[in-house]
Amino acid sequence: MALTEETRAAAREIIARYPAGRERSALLPMLHLVQSAEGCVTSEGVEFCAEELGLTAAEVSAVATFYTMYKRRPVGDWLVSVCTNLSCSLRGGEEVYRRLSERLGVGHDETTPDGKITLEHAECLAACDYAPVMTVNYEFFDGVDPDTAEGIVEALRAGERPTPTRGGPLCTFAEASRQLAGFADPRPQALAATGYGDPSVAGLRVAEQAGWDGSGPYGTTGNGAAGTSAATTTKGA
């Protein structure tokens, strides 16, 4: 993989999203773009961004090294991130991480010798109600335990693509990075893949049991107080 004329065209497309004179705003997406092309942020990638944006390589490096999603060594095909922050730890996230680390023989931010899997501890992934969670190329595998997590990783090593609990079907790290640069996912099935599981709608279930009819927001026409009176009419909207 390399930086090509296509990469340059994509970079210019990114730059055009921001106001004239404010091109530097394109830097974060451009770093995702060069990472997509090269598997990590290389010195060539830094130079490329600097050149396109009229910055120095030092200015770009200062930014690239600040953010954890920019990798300085090539990432495997599958970036496996295990949340070990509090809500996940309370439900076994540390055990999940330890099992994967043992089975893969790698530690944080390390890649298996076959280049397939990079493992990392992640800080809170904003899915605390699905704890413990892990992501593969940023798609969620919710409510894992050491055994299910190991199964997912073994499937990846066997060349399979297990289906995430929430989020699109797995795509490569390069493809994911390109989406992070702001380009649409070309796969309609990715867009349609579910965005929620039970925890997201736990409150709605309670409301339904309390008499909310689900036809509109609480307390709007004909959809009165859940728990105090059952709504009988549907909301005109």
Next chain:
Amino acid sequence: MPVTPVLTWRWNHPGVWSIDTYQRLDGYRSLRTAFELGPDAIIKMVKDSGLRGRGGAGFPTGMKWSFIPQGDGKPHYLVINADEGEPGTCKDAPLMMTDPHSLIEGIIVAAYAVRANRAFVYLRGELIHAARRLRQATAEAYRAGYLGRDILGSGFDLDLVIHSGAGAYICGEETALLDSLEGRRGQPRLRPPFPATHGLYNAPTVVNNVETIATVPFIVNNGVEWFRSMGTEKSPGPKIYSLSGHVARPGQYEAPMGTTLRELLEMAGGIRGGRRLKAWTPGGSSTPMLTAEHLDVPLDFDSVMAAGSLLGTAALMIMDDTVEILPVVRRLTQFYQHESCGKCTPCREGTSWMVKILSRLERGQGDASDIDTLTDACDNIFGRAFCALADGAVSPIVSGIKYFRDEFTAAATARAQNNGSSATTTGNGAAAGGAPAATPGAYAGAH
């Protein structure tokens, strides 16, 4: 049982992420009303509603909007803080993943009110499915004429960019977010001047949280009185409470501001395994922990503050009586150490040293003076940095020592009991974070 689905009401409708379904479910109705009323009336309506920011600080939204100078000839910007990453906080991600148009509708109304012709969603990088759906929703909104030039014949123009970040908790701090959006390291700015006058590109800027902005169309559609019929006088409206940790049914529970933990636990099936509540955070890891004594504190901004904590993002991390507090505090402190941007010395150095002290206490290698050292360090960090990350970093330690001092003392005296041995005193699988960090760098590099 108080439960008020408003922002969450469409979440279980299949396909609501597409514009056709969203419109069938009352979507984009508020735009026409807003354009008829005019920007000043919208600002007044949001002010009258009493809506307060849902990103943690609880600042009155209408007041924030009214700080934007009008007729100043400068471009104005609306920036949505979608950098959800506070441990325990998981409400904006499901909103954007299931119902992205509800955020975009709010953005259009808010941008119109503050006369911003450009809006950005600064989205946490890791939330790739949210990015996917928001980008698609943005494209659909352009095609439907809700974004772009002369929206619905109103003469109002708005461009919206979904901007993915790259893994830095600090970018949830609004001025660090603005620096990051300008293509720099995400480090907070000195204030004043505030973003209302000197924000993105040094121009007047409103920065609002996802949940805050998604609330606005409901106020426009249903009115101030309806909104104020929920919640308390000073914290009106519904709030998405996020329950995680040791509860039977973790999840999102949207209820009136001022709902108590006791009520929320009842909805969520109680503490897992019928155990007893030991500790909890009312609003994420940066808010001081509370205990079973606080089950009946109304969870609104003012009542939680009166109880010695903060409502924050209403992210309730629940810990039962199997939990040891010291590993919890150590793990959260490691988080702040990792996420400190390094700009301010007290935060950068302080979080790092506090992890070392907590780790040695946990290994049974500390002594009684460590508790005083921690307290002193916290005193010297709180309020002495550019941004609130430093203040948040001391919350677990200060509240941990306040309510569970005996556990710190027991750890501090373990050295004598161990006869100076360095054997670990933890390793209880029920505690957060199985192993104390032998080297604080064990988690370095994670986000």
